[in-house]
Amino acid sequence: TQLLEQSPQFLSIQEGENLTVYCNSSSVFSSLQWYRQEPGEGPVLLVTVVTGGEVKKLKRLTFQFGDARKDSSLHITAAQPGDTGLYLCAGSLARGSSNTGKLIFGQGTTLQVKP
């Protein structure tokens, strides 16, 4: 079973539409990160959220960390073809002082934005 469930796995939309990607777990995370990955490249860090209820904005992207630090969402407003890619959520489990920083990844959401 996947510790971090990401949905949807695939999303194909038209330019200008809005979308939301969800990342859910039954475990509590000390922090959660969102990455974007292009084919054949490594993941690129978009944002880190650490406080329950935290909201961060990056241009047209809005990231939210759930109050209980078990879930997160990524909302894109007015999607553009340049937003096409694989979006990954990744969390660091909250386990007291022995936090190694090991990341648990969701399966990823493949987003295609058509012109």
Added chain:
Amino acid sequence: DTGVSQDPRHKITKRGQNVTFRCDPISEHNRLYWYRQTLGQGPEFLTYFQNEAQLEKSRLLSDRFSAERPKGSFSTLEIQRTEQGDSAMYLCASSSSPRTVQAFFGQGTRLTVV
């Protein structure tokens, strides 16, 4: 460029051969991680170093896999007697913060075992 650097970017090898990958982390980062990613999946944790000490290894890391970080700087990941199931993208990441993790990834090494 002061980001995480991985070498080679691509490796094609015959089954049974040994391969070694190198990772150069961001210079001030004391934490280094190796992950493996197969097509259509998110990366999976393999192992973690704090400075030169290897502090955690995943069960995914069979006896054929070994990783080192001899001077707490660059790291190598070796796979012995490669199998077709080892074909994947091998990703290296580094971070510095002990509490709020911000891991930065390299571009990865794509391994194809034929």
